[in-house]
Amino acid sequence: MGFKGFLRSIVAFRESVLILLLLLFGIAMSFVSPYFMTWPNIEAILLGLSVEGTIAVGMVILLVAGGLDLSVGSTLALTGVVTGLALTAGVPVWLSIICGLLAALGVGLINGILVAKLKINSFITTLGMQITARGILLVIAGGRAVINLPKEFCFIGQGRLFDVQIPIYVMIFLVVLGDFLMRQSRFFRQNYYLGGNERAARMSGINVNSLQIFDFCLVALLAGISGLLLTARFGSSSVTVGGGMELRVITACIIGGASLSGGEGSVLGAFLGALLLSVLANSLNLMGVDVYWQNLVTGLILIIAVVFDVLTERRRAVRK
Amino acid sequence: MDDSTILKVENLTKTFPGVRALNKVDFELKKGEIHALIGENGAGKSTLMHIIGGVLKPDSGKIMLEGKPVSFSSVHDAIKAGISMVFQELSLVSSLSVGENIFANRQPVGAMDRIQWGKLYRLTKEFLQRFKLDLNPKTLVKNLSMGQQQTLEILKALSSNPKIILLDEPTSSLTEEEIAHLFENIRALQKQGMSFMYITHKLSEVFQIADRVTVLRDGNYIGTRPVNEVSENNLISMMVGREIKSMYGTSKETVDSEEYFRVEDFARKGRFRNISLSLRKGEILGIAGLVGAGRTEFARAIFGLDSKDSGRIYLDGRLLNIRRPKDAIREGIAYITEDRKNLGLFLTLTLRENCIAPILEKFSSRIGLLKGALVDQYVENRTREFSIVAPSMYQKVINLSGGNQQKVLLAMWIGIRPKVVIFDEPTRGVDVGARADIYAKLRELSSKGTGIIMISSDLPELLGMCDRILVMHQGEITGEVRRADFSEETIMAYATGLANSIANNNHTA
Numbered sequence: 001m002g003f004k005g006f007l008r009s010i011v012a013f014r015e016s017v018l019i020l021l022l023l024l025f026g027i028a029m030s031f032v033s034p035y036f037m038t039w040p041n042i043e044a045i046l047l048g049l050s051v052e053g054t055i056a057v058g059m060v061i062l063l064v065a066g067g068l069d070l071s072v073g074s075t076l077a078l079t080g081v082v083t084g085l086a087l088t089a090g091v092p093v094w095l096s097i098i099c100g101l102l103a104a105l106g107v108g109l110i111n112g113i114l115v116a117k118l119k120i121n122s123f124i125t126t127l128g129m130q131i132t133a134r135g136i137l138l139v140i141a142g143g144r145a146v147i148n149l150p151k152e153f154c155f156i157g158q159g160r161l162f163d164v165q166i167p168i169y170v171m172i173f174l175v176v177l178g179d180f181l182m183r184q185s186r187f188f189r190q191n192y193y194l195g196g197n198e199r200a201a202r203m204s205g206i207n208v209n210s211l212q213i214f215d216f217c218l219v220a221l222l223a224g225i226s227g228l229l230l231t232a233r234f235g236s237s238s239v240t241v242g243g244g245m246e247l248r249v250i251t252a253c254i255i256g257g258a259s260l261s262g263g264e265g266s267v268l269g270a271f272l273g274a275l276l277l278s279v280l281a282n283s284l285n286l287m288g289v290d291v292y293w294q295n296l297v298t299g300l301i302l303i304i305a306v307v308f309d310v311l312t313e314r315r316r317a318v319r320k
Numbered sequence: 321m322d323d324s325t326i327l328k329v330e331n332l333t334k335t336f337p338g339v340r341a342l343n344k345v346d347f348e349l350k351k352g353e354i355h356a357l358i359g360e361n362g363a364g365k366s367t368l369m370h371i372i373g374g375v376l377k378p379d380s381g382k383i384m385l386e387g388k389p390v391s392f393s394s395v396h397d398a399i400k401a402g403i404s405m406v407f408q409e410l411s412l413v414s415s416l417s418v419g420e421n422i423f424a425n426r427q428p429v430g431a432m433d434r435i436q437w438g439k440l441y442r443l444t445k446e447f448l449q450r451f452k453l454d455l456n457p458k459t460l461v462k463n464l465s466m467g468q469q470q471t472l473e474i475l476k477a478l479s480s481n482p483k484i485i486l487l488d489e490p491t492s493s494l495t496e497e498e499i500a501h502l503f504e505n506i507r508a509l510q511k512q513g514m515s516f517m518y519i520t521h522k523l524s525e526v527f528q529i530a531d532r533v534t535v536l537r538d539g540n541y542i543g544t545r546p547v548n549e550v551s552e553n554n555l556i557s558m559m560v561g562r563e564i565k566s567m568y569g570t571s572k573e574t575v576d577s578e579e580y581f582r583v584e585d586f587a588r589k590g591r592f593r594n595i596s597l598s599l600r601k602g603e604i605l606g607i608a609g610l611v612g613a614g615r616t617e618f619a620r621a622i623f624g625l626d627s628k629d630s631g632r633i634y635l636d637g638r639l640l641n642i643r644r645p646k647d648a649i650r651e652g653i654a655y656i657t658e659d660r661k662n663l664g665l666f667l668t669l670t671l672r673e674n675c676i677a678p679i680l681e682k683f684s685s686r687i688g689l690l691k692g693a694l695v696d697q698y699v700e701n702r703t704r705e706f707s708i709v710a711p712s713m714y715q716k717v718i719n720l721s722g723g724n725q726q727k728v729l730l731a732m733w734i735g736i737r738p739k740v741v742i743f744d745e746p747t748r749g750v751d752v753g754a755r756a757d758i759y760a761k762l763r764e765l766s767s768k769g770t771g772i773i774m775i776s777s778d779l780p781e782l783l784g785m786c787d788r789i790l791v792m793h794q795g796e797i798t799g800e801v802r803r804a805d806f807s808e809e810t811i812m813a814y815a816t817g818l819a820n821s822i823a824n825n826n827h828t829a
Contacts, residue, residue: 186429193424196413203411204424205396263415 014257018272025279033286041282043164047233049278050167051076052249053271054226057178058219060253060270061188065215066195066262067115070126071107072223072249073242074133079104079227081137083153084146084237093153101224107133108220112213130246138239147236157232167229174222179267191215195262251298252277255305277301325387326351326515327372327403327484332381334367341367344381345541347534349484354506354516356530356547358523359559360723360751363536365519366488372517373405373486374398386483404477405486412469412476414462418455419444421472422479451475451505467498474505485509488519492749495611503529521749523552524780537561560753567756568784569763571803577601581740581771583622586631591617592795595631599740599771604762606786607775608811614795615775616658619742623648623655635739649678654738656729658745658775664729667718671710672699674717674728679735706731707757723754730761741765742773747781759785779808793817 029036055072062069083100087093107129114125159166181188190211193201202208223242231237256273258265280301281294327349334342342364349355357365370376372383374392383390385401392398395405412421419441420427428439444457453471461469470490477485487506491499506516506529518530526533527547535542535558542558556567577600586595592614599605607615621628624642633640635651642648648655657663666674676683676695683695699713706727710720717728726747733741746762747755762785766772776782782789783806791799791814799814799821813819 184434186425186427186433186435189420189427189435190425192416192420193413196415197411199407200411200413200424203395203399204426205394206425263413 014269015266015272018256018269018276022272022276022279025276025283029279029283029286032283036283036286039163041286043168045275045278045282046168046171047165048282049274050171051226051230052245052252052278053171053274054167054174054229055219055223055245055249056252056256056270056274057174057267058215058222059249060256060258060265060267061178061182061191062215062219063250063253063258063260064182064195064262064265065191065212066198067122067212067215068126068250068260069111069216069219070123070246071111071129071133072219073245074130074137075104075107075220075223076227076230076242076245077237077239078107078133078137079224080231080237080241081141081146081239083228084149084231085140087149087153088146093150096153097228100228101221104220104224104227105217108217109213111220112216115216116209116212126246141237141239143239145236145238149231149235149237154232154235157229157234165233167233170225170229174225175267175271179271182267192263195264197263248277248298249274251302255301257309259309273305324350326385327517328384329368329372330382330384332368332371332383333379334364334371334376335379340539342371342378343539345536345539347372347541348544349515349517350532351515352510352513353532354510354518354530356518356520356526356533357536358520358526358533358555359536359542360753363559363751364539365536367539368536369405369486369488369517369519372398372484373403375405399480399482402481402483403486404480404482404484405488406474406477406490407488412461412473415460417458417460418448418464418472419457421461422447422476424476426480447475447479451478467494467501470494470498471502471505474502478509482514484515484517486517489521490518491520491522491525521751522778523555526555527552535559556752559751560756567752568759568781571604571785571787577603577769580636582634584632584634586618586621586628588617588621588626588628590795592621592792595792595797597773597790597797599773601769601771602766603788604766604772604774604786606782606789607773607792608779608782608789609777609792609815611777613792613815615792616744618792619655619744619773619775622742623653625655649736652737652739653742654733654736654740655742656733656744656746658748660725660729665717665725665732668716670714670716671703671708671720671728672696672713675699675702675713675731675735678732702731702735706761721751721754722749723751723757726750726758727754727761730758734761734765738770740771740773742775744775745778746774746776747778779811782811783808791815793820 026037035041055076059069059072079100082103083096086096086099091099111122111126111129114120115122156166161169182191190201190206193204193206194208194211198208227242230241252274253265253270254260254273255276256265256269256271258270277298280297284294284297285291325348329345329347332342332345332347333340345364345368347368357368359365367376371378374395374397377393385403390401392401398405413424422444423440428436428443430436441457448455448457453475455464455468455472461472464472474485474487474490490502494502510516520526530547532544532546533550533555534544535555537559545554579598579600581599582597584596587593595618597605609615617626620626621631622633622642624644624647633642635653640647640651642651642653645655661667666677672695676698680690683690683698685691696713702708703710703713708724708727708731710724717725720728743762746758750758762772762774774782774785787803789801789806789811790797791801791811793815794817798817799811799819801810801814810819814821
């Protein structure tokens with residue numbers, strides 16, 4: 001493998017392209033705005049990212065396994081509302097948190113069972129669940145935000161450790177753990193077989209149904225954790241939070257190298273994809289660009305990433 | 321049963337809703353034997369193999385492995401008992417490496433379920449070397465050729481150290497060279513005592529590779545014969561249940577008929593060059609060649625599906641301007657694709673909708689609505705004429721057998737009343753009975769004066785049907801053989817580029 005081959009293999013490695021892009025972008029931005037490379041700005045980016053970044057860990061695993069979850073935004077809001085209602089009803093903090101996470105798990109379990117056992121397409125299942133879960137939380141919250149949550153609870157979202165807010169630690173921990181597991185653990189690598197070729201997965205003794213259910217529960221649980229941290233950060237549970245989040249998370253995963261047809265993707269890639277989108281949004285803000293431009297740029301990046309994929313695949317096919 | 325028997329199946333019955341797929345079938349596999357299993361589509365070959373491989377459970381009957389009764393509830397069970405199945409469609413994960421595919425879900429793991437990558441790749445390397453396969457264990461499967469993937473598929477089946485390997489049409493997507501290589505590997509394994517059960521549609525393969533052959537028909541066991549004691553015709557009549565005296569019919573002399581269709585100087589960079597041909601009324605002209613010789617690309621260019629760099633087409637002395645399929649159809653040129661599932665049929669639509677697809681305007685009323693009664697009448701006639709077997713014209717085409725699908729495709733295109741028919745691989749994946757029907761239909765067309773260009777990789781078919789055969793090699797016509805001089809050797813010599821009777825002429829011309 002010569003230098004050219006080496007370069008090609010680096011380019012084929014999605015994560016390195018994203019890191020390179022981020023670096024170039026960071027350097028360019030630090031000239032444009034002196035505020036960009038300061039810790040308060042970086043922390044603000046990471047904090048904003050922590051919600052999507054955490055969910056992306058579960059989403060990319062599900063995408064690798066050939067699934068998809070459109071209900072994560074609703075699950076996130078549902079967890080916040082259930083926990084908030086429990087807290088205002090005087091339930092201890094730890095028990096309220098468990099209630100919220102159980103609600104999230106419930107959503108994941110139902111999604112998983114519908115997809116794995118009844119073989120309903122995951123797009124339709126989770127689209128239905130997105131609307132249903134949002135409906136449930138609107139009903140139980142009476143359509144209003146739950147406010148005035150106790151300080152002990154708010155600490156998990158607002159507390160700082162070594163001058164860094166807790167949700168950032170949670171996200172980084174989950175990204176590192178998730179990436180490690182998806183590369184090294186036999187159990188988690190089953191997802192690549194499942195998404196790459198379901199029949200082959202069955203034949204090699206993989207319990208396809210339970211793995212699918214596990215993946216849906218995992219992404220719902222991570223959405224739940226994000227919901228808790230977000231609720232704690234704001235000190236209130238909003239009923240509208242998380243709307244449209246599922247598509248932003250999926251966008252990040254795909255920019256990070258995942259494919260909607262399964263079998264491809266990595267946790268690190270998904271995280272970098274989400275980071276790239278956050279950094280871009282932040283930069284546009286710093287440059288004083290109208291907020292409406294963000295959608296345009298995000299959309300373009302998604303399309304460029306997919307076109308890039310198609311072109312590299314095609315070149316490979318020609319070389320064959 | 322004697323010691324040499326490794327697998328014995330008795331009285332196996334399997335029913336699916338509405339069909340008895342297997343009816344008290346017996347089967348016996350000897351140790352170190354390559355045993356071919358043949359039969360028409362729907363005969364029960366795949367069902368039998370799937371039961372032995374643990375994919376399906378039988379309703380009744382028993383399976384004895386090395387004298388002991390066994391019963392598998394999953395493919396995994398069968399693998400553990402020593403029976404590995406190689407599926408017709410690839411079961412590889414293209415985004416993973418060679419190593420991870422061979423050791424799918426059996427990766428060596430250390431503490432905390434952590435995969436030992438070094439060990440995985442070392443084991444893979446050793447394994448590949450044992451089969452003299454020069455592959456990097458870390459290569460992703462999507463970067464391998466079709467043939468390499470098929471070989472890998474078999475290696476994957478071998479990696480669990482089976483006693484018996486079940487092969488379901490392993491050569492359907494391979495080139496000649498890859499097939500030869502595959503057969504070499506199978507024979508080498510046979511010498512080591514491995515037993516094979518081998519499903520194939522190609523009778524010639526039975527004679528090339530198998531020791532014995534078992535025939536199934538409509539779910540019934542018909543018989544088992546040593547290969548050296550049967551002829552191809554014996555096997556065909558066992559499969560079909562009736563004597564097919566002359567599968568191909570007899571060719572009518574067309575040397576004197578008028579030449580009416582001519583293609584001149586067709587070329588497309590990197591695909592084909594210098595191609596000219598002419599067709600007489602009622603002539604069946606074959607185009608032979610190996611996979612990749614450019615035959616399909618040439619046909620697609622005539623039909624206006626692909627672009628060409630140069631070339632002219634004349635019909636009845638008139639120069640045609642064909643830029644897209646619509647132009648070709650208007651001029652009465654039909655191209656029937658080799659890929660009926662993806663390019664030919666509307667699989668999820670009904671037989672009725674497929675039949676009228678290219679000629680919808682014929683059935684449209686003035687305001688663009690379909691005239692139902694006319695359509696019904698038309699489709700009924702076509703179904704009868706082409707002996708398409710389907711429960712009703714509202715049957716979805718995806719549920720028809722390969723042979724019937726191919727007849728629908730033919731009926732569809734004959735519907736445009738073509739003057740020239742280009743038929744690409746007319747009988748690929750089509751069973752013997754339906755093949756005879758398709759050949760008869762082609763004969764009938766030719767007797768009415770329609771010229772037929774038949775592209776086929778099945779040499780016996782070309783030799784049986786054609787009046788004249790052109791042979792392509794690497795994008796060029798290397799030979800033209802008249803019926804009187806037909807022989808497999810001559811055609812193969814042109815197809816492999818060993819002989820070339822055309823290029824010289826071109827140079828001198």
